[in-house]
Amino acid sequence: MSEFLLLTDSADSALDDAVARLEGWSLERVAAAQLANAVASRADVRAVVVSSNDPGVLRAVVERAHGCGVPVVVACADDTARRRALELKAEEWYRCPADADEIAQRVRSAVMRVVPHAQASAEHVEKVEYEQMLHDSLTGLPTLPVMIERSRALFKERGELVVLYLNFVRYSKIEEIYGWEILDAVLETTAAAVREFLDDTALSTSRLMVSFTNDDDFIFFHVPAAGVAPASENDITDMVSRLQRHVGGRIEAQHGEDIAALFDIYVGRSHVYYNPKIRLERLIYRGIREAANASRSIEERERGRRVADLRSSLRDRGVYVDYHPIVVTETKEIFGYEALARGVLRSLRSPEVMFDVAAEADLIWELSRLCRSRAIEGIETRLRPNELLFLNVDPHDFSDPAFDENEVVHPERVVIEITERTAIKDYPKFRERLKIFRDRGFRFAVDDAGSGYAGLGSIANLEPDFIKLDISLINGIETNFIKQNLVETMVKFCNDHGAKVIAEGVERAEEFEMVKSLGVHLVQGFFLHRPSQMTLTPRKEESAV
Amino acid sequence: MDKARAPLPPIMVVDDNHDNAEIIRQYLEIRGYPITVAHDGDEALALFETVRPALVLLDVMMPGRDGWEVCRIMKQHATLGKSVRVIMVTALDEWQDKREALQIGADDYVEKPFDLPTLAATVERNLAMQRAMAS
Numbered sequence: 001m002s003e004f005l006l007l008t009d010s011a012d013s014a015l016d017d018a019v020a021r022l023e024g025w026s027l028e029r030v031a032a033a034q035l036a037n038a039v040a041s042r043a044d045v046r047a048v049v050v051s052s053n054d055p056g057v058l059r060a061v062v063e064r065a066h067g068c069g070v071p072v073v074v075a076c077a078d079d080t081a082r083r084r085a086l087e088l089k090a091e092e093w094y095r096c097p098a099d100a101d102e103i104a105q106r107v108r109s110a111v112m113r114v115v116p117h118a119q120a121s122a123e124h125v126e127k128v129e130y131e132q133m134l135h136d137s138l139t140g141l142p143t144l145p146v147m148i149e150r151s152r153a154l155f156k157e158r159g160e161l162v163v164l165y166l167n168f169v170r171y172s173k174i175e176e177i178y179g180w181e182i183l184d185a186v187l188e189t190t191a192a193a194v195r196e197f198l199d200d201t202a203l204s205t206s207r208l209m210v211s212f213t214n215d216d217d218f219i220f221f222h223v224p225a226a227g228v229a230p231a232s233e234n235d236i237t238d239m240v241s242r243l244q245r246h247v248g249g250r251i252e253a254q255h256g257e258d259i260a261a262l263f264d265i266y267v268g269r270s271h272v273y274y275n276p277k278i279r280l281e282r283l284i285y286r287g288i289r290e291a292a293n294a295s296r297s298i299e300e301r302e303r304g305r306r307v308a309d310l311r312s313s314l315r316d317r318g319v320y321v322d323y324h325p326i327v328v329t330e331t332k333e334i335f336g337y338e339a340l341a342r343g344v345l346r347s348l349r350s351p352e353v354m355f356d357v358a359a360e361a362d363l364i365w366e367l368s369r370l371c372r373s374r375a376i377e378g379i380e381t382r383l384r385p386n387e388l389l390f391l392n393v394d395p396h397d398f399s400d401p402a403f404d405e406n407e408v409v410h411p412e413r414v415v416i417e418i419t420e421r422t423a424i425k426d427y428p429k430f431r432e433r434l435k436i437f438r439d440r441g442f443r444f445a446v447d448d449a450g451s452g453y454a455g456l457g458s459i460a461n462l463e464p465d466f467i468k469l470d471i472s473l474i475n476g477i478e479t480n481f482i483k484q485n486l487v488e489t490m491v492k493f494c495n496d497h498g499a500k501v502i503a504e505g506v507e508r509a510e511e512f513e514m515v516k517s518l519g520v521h522l523v524q525g526f527f528l529h530r531p532s533q534m535t536l537t538p539r540k541e542e543s544a545v
Numbered sequence: 546m547d548k549a550r551a552p553l554p555p556i557m558v559v560d561d562n563h564d565n566a567e568i569i570r571q572y573l574e575i576r577g578y579p580i581t582v583a584h585d586g587d588e589a590l591a592l593f594e595t596v597r598p599a600l601v602l603l604d605v606m607m608p609g610r611d612g613w614e615v616c617r618i619m620k621q622h623a624t625l626g627k628s629v630r631v632i633m634v635t636a637l638d639e640w641q642d643k644r645e646a647l648q649i650g651a652d653d654y655v656e657k658p659f660d661l662p663t664l665a666a667t668v669e670r671n672l673a674m675q676r677a678m679a680s
Contacts, residue, residue, distance in 0.1 A: 086563045089584075105579075112596060113581055125590045129618065137621040180648070456640060472647075479674055481653035481667075482643050489640070 005044045006107065009035045010051035010075055017100030022107060036060040039070055047107050051075035051096070055084055062088040071110035073103075138184055139191030141212040147221060148284055151209060154223045159274045161284070162236065164220035165291035166194075166243075167266045169299055174262050174352070178505075179451075179472025186255055186263065187216055193250035194218060197243055219288060240267045261350035266302065268295025307361045309345050310354065314366055318344035319354075321374050322531035323382060326390065326502060326524045329516050336388030336415065338524065339375035340531050365400045368393070376408055382534045383413070390415045390445060398433045411441040415466060419447040427461070434462070445502070450486060456493050464499055469520070471505035478510040484518060491519045554599030554672060555579045559589040559615065560634070561607040569602065572661045573668065586610030593619060598629060600671055602655075602664075605635040605642075613649055620650035628679070630671040634659070 004025045008015055009032040019027040025046070030038045032052040039048055039061060048070060050061050058074065058081075065072045066089075074085035074093040085093040091110035094102055134146050142150070155161045168190065175183050194210055209221045222231065231239070244265050252260035272287035274280075313319060323337035341351050348354045351371075358367040372391065379389050393416045397403050408414055416437065434444065445466035446459050450473055459467065469490060477483045487503070494501045503515040506525030515523060556578045560566040563584065570580045581596045583589035585607055601619060605612035612633055620626045633646050636657040646654055652674075655667050 086567065109579065109581065113592065125587050128590060128594075128622075132618070132621055132623075135623070137623065137626070140623075450640075450644075479652075479678060480647070481670070481674075482647050482651060485654075486640070486643055486647075 003044070004046035005042060006047050006049065007035065007038055007042070007045050008049040008051070009057075010049055012051070012075070012096070014098060014100045014103055015049065018103035018107065021100060021104040025107075032057050036064040040064045040068055045070050047071050047073060047110055049073045049075055049103070049107070050090075051077075053077060053081065058084060059088060062090055071113065073106050073110050136212040138187055139212045141191055141195075141210055141218070144211050144219065144288075147209050147211040147219070148281055151221050151223060151284075152280060155221075155272075155280065155284070156274055158223050160224065161272045161274075161287065162220075162222040162231065163270045163272060163284070163287040163291040164222065164236070164240065165268045165270075165288065165295045166218035166220065167268065167292065167295035167299055168216045168218065169264045169266060170216065170262055174259075178259065179470070179475055181472060181475055182255070182259065183216075186251060186259065189250055189254050190218075190247055193247045194243070196250075197246050217292070219291075236269060240269075243267070258350065262352055264299070264302065266295045266298040268292060268298060270294065303357070303360065306347050306353075306357045309343070309347050310357050310361060310363060310367070313343055313345055313348060314363065314370060316344075317370060317374075318348075319367075319370050319374050320344060320533060321371075321378055323378060323534050324524060324531035325529040326388075326522050327528055329503075329520055329523050332528065334387060335522055336390055337378075337383065337534075338390040338417070338531075339371075339378060339392070341371035341374060364394070364396065365402070368397050368400065369402055372403070372407070376414075378534075379408075379410055379413055388413055388415050388443075390417055392417045392419075392447070394419070395430060398430065405437045405440040405442070408442075411437070412443075415443045415445050417445045417447045417468065418462065431461075450490060456490075460493075460497065463497075466500050466502055466522075467494055468502045468504050468524075474503050474505045474511055474515065474525075475507075476511075478514040484514065487515065487518050487520065491521075494521075495519075553578045554675075555581065555596055556668065557581045557583060557589065557592065557596055557598035557601045559583045559586070559601060559607070559612070560604040561585055562604075565604075568661070569664065572665065576665060578668075586612070586615040589615050590618060593622070593625065597625060599675060600630045600632065600668060602632050602634055602668070603651075605633055613645065616646075616651050617649040628675065630675050632667055632671060 004022075006015075006019055006022075006025055006027050008027065008029055011029070015027060019025050032054065035048065035050065035052070035057065039045055048061060048065050050058055050072060051074075052058060052061075062072050071091040074081065074090045075096050075098070076082040076085060076093050077096050082093055082095070091113045092106040094106045133143065135142055151161065170183070191212065198210060211219045222236075224231065244267065247265060248260060248263075251263060268291040270287045270290035272283050275283060319341050322340045322342055324340055325334050326336045326338060327333060328335050341354070342349050343354045348357065355364070355367065358364050372393075375389065375391055383389060391414055395418055405411070438444070443465040444462065445468055446462055446464045447468045448470045449459055449467045451470035467490060469487060473483050473486055477487065491501050500521040502522040502524060503520045504524045506512050506515060506523050506527045508527055511525075512523060512527050553576075556573060558566050558569050558573075558580055560569070560582075561584055566582045566584065570582055574580050581592060581598065583592055586609055589601070589603070590610075601616075603612045603616055612635070616631045616633065619629055619631060622629075630652045631650070633651045633654040634657060635642060635654055643654065653667055653671050655664055
C-alpha cells in the first residue's frame with residue numbers, strides 16, 4: 001500500500017531500488033516532456049526526480065512542482081546540470097550514476113526541506129517571532145498584553161482587581177561586574193521562585209497571575225474568586241513580605257550572598273475597580289502605573305536610609321576589608337590579595353552597593369579615601385613580605401587632590417586596579433598621572449578586561465602590568481569555544497606585552513582546568529579561596545586606625 | 546537513517562551563497578551527517594522546528610535577516626534553544642564580533658575563508674561538547 005508517489009523521467013533502475021527503500025512510496029515513470037504536467041495534475045505526488053538534460057524541461061518541472069509544493073530532486077549528468085539545479089533552487093540533486101541508498105536519502109531530505117514557498121515561509125517565521133513575544137523566553141512568564149487579555153473577563157465579572165508591582169532593583173553594575181549571564185540566571189531563579197510561591201500561597205483560591213515586563217520587574221494581578229471576599233490589606237501585606245523573603249532566600253541559596261546583596265525587591269500595590277465608562281485596558285494600565293509609582297517611592301525611602309547609613313559609616317570609619325587571594329595558576333601559591341572594602345553595617349556590606357550609594361550622595365572620594373587607607377593598613381598587618389596588594393581605584397579618584405603617590409609607604413607592593421569601563425575623559429592627562437604613580441613604583445592592572453567591545457587597543461594604551469579578565473569570559477568557559485578563543489587571544493597579547501593575565505571568578509574545577517590549559521598566569525576565585533579578613537586576633541575598630 | 550552507520554545528528558547549513566552551502570553539504574554528508582541547507586535566515590527559521598538540527602552552521606553576512614538575528618531567535622526557542630549548538634561562520638575576526646557572538650548565545654565560530662577539515666573539526670568538537678553536556 002503506497003501513499004506517496006515519486007514521479008520521474010529517468011529510466012535508471014537504481015530508482016526502483018531507492019523507492020523500495022522508502023517506506024510507503026511508489027514510482028511512476030513519465031516522458032520528460034509530460035513531467036511538468038503530470039506533477040501538477042496528480043494529487044498524490046510527493047516528489048519528482050528529473051534527469052532530463054534539457055534546461056527548458058528542467059525549468060518547467062521545477063516551477064510547476066514548486067507551484068504546488070512538491071520538492072524536486074535533480075539527477076545531474078554533469079556540473080552544468082548541477083549548477084542549473086542550484087540556480088533553480090531544486091531541493092536536492094545527485095550526481096549520476098548514484099546508488100539506491102543515496103537516491104533514497106536525497107528524496108527523503110528533499111521532502112524534509114520542502115518549504116511552503118516565500119509567502120508561507122515568511123508567515124511561519126512571523127508566527128514564531130510573535131509567539132516568542134507573548135512569553136518571555138527567560139522566565140517563561142506571559143508578557144503583559146497576554147495577561148491583560150486573560151484577566152479581562154474575570155475582572156469584569158468580579159469588578160475589582162489588585163495590582164502588585166514587584167520592583168526588582170539591582171544595584172547598578174551587576175551586569176557589568178558579573179556579566180549578563182548572571183543577571184539572566186538570577187532572573188530565572190526569581191521567576192521560578194515567584195511561580196513556586198504562587199503554587200502554594202493561601203490566596204490561590206482566587207486568581208493570581210503574574211507577568212514579566214522584559215526589563216526586570218514582575219506584575220501580579222489578583223482577582224478575588226467568586227463568593228470569596230477580596231484579600232484584606234493585611235492579607236496582602238503578609239503575602240508581599242512572605243514573597244520577598246521567599247525570593248530573596250532562593251537567590252541567596254542559588255547565587256550566594258554577594259549576589260543576593262545586589263538585589264532588592266520593593267512591592268507597590270494598587271486597587272482597580274471596574275468602570276464600564278472607561279476602557280478596561282486603560283484602567284489596568286493606570287493601576288499598574290500607580291502600583292509602580294508606589295514601589296518606587298518605597299525604593300526612594302530605602303535609598304535615603306542607606307545614604308544616612310553611609311554618612312554614619314564614614315564618620316565612624318565603619319569599613320573593613322576582605323582580602324581575596326590571587327594565586328599562581330601552576331603552583332596555587334598565593335601571589336597577592338585584592339582588597340575588597342565592605343561596610344560594617346549590614347545594609348552596606350556589599351562594596352557595589354556601598355559605592356552605588358556613595359555615588360548617589362556625592363560621597364565617592366570620601367568613601368574611596370577611607371577604603372584605601374583601610375586596605376593599605378593590611379600591607380603591614382595582614383600580608384607576608386612578598387605578597388602584593390591589589391587595590392581598586394576608580395579613574396576619577398586620580399582627580400582627588402587628597403589621593404597622591406606618597407600616600408603609601410611601599411608602593412612597589414601595590415597594584416592599582418583600574419576598570420576598563422569607567423570612561424576616561426582626558427586620556428593624555430590621565431596617563432600623565434599614571435606615570436607619576438608608576439615612577440614611584442606602583443604597578444597597574446586593567447580590571448574587567450574584555451568586557452566591552454573596545455578590544456585590545458585601549459588596554460594597550462594603559463600599558464598595564466596585569467590584565468584581569470572580565471568575569472563573563474570565565475563563567476562556563478569550558479563549554480564555550482568563543483570564550484576560550486578570546487581568553488587565548490588575551491594571553492597571547494599579554495605575553496607579547498610583558499603583562500600577566502589574571503582570571504577572576506573561577507568558581508569550578510572545570511573553569512580552573514580550562515584557564516590553566518589556556519596559559520592564564522594567575523587565578524582568583526571561590527574555587528581556590530574565598531575572601532576573608534585574615535585577622536589573627538578579633539578585629540577591633542580602633543586598633544587598626 | 547543509513548543502516549551501515551549509527552545515525553549522526555542532523556546539521557543545518559545556512560549560507561546565501563549556494564556554492565558554499567553545497568561544498569559544506571557534500572563534505573559533511575560524506576562524513577555521514579544528515580544535512581539540511583537553507584539559503585537565507587527566513588528559510589532557516591522556517592525549517593528549524595521541522596529539522597530540529599543538533600547543530601547549525603550559520604553564515605553571518607546574509608541579505609535580509611542576518612546570522613546574528615537568526616542565532617538569537619534560535620537560541621530563544623522555547624524547546625530547541627537550550628540544546629542546539631550554533632557555530633557562526635564569519636569573515637570578520639575582530640574582538641568585537643566575537644563579543645557580539647557571545648552576547649547572542651553562539652557557541653563557536655569558524656573564520657572565513659575556512660578549510661573543510663577545520664570546519665569538520667569544529668563541528669565535531671561542538672557535538673562532543675553537546676553530548677558531554679547532555680550526560
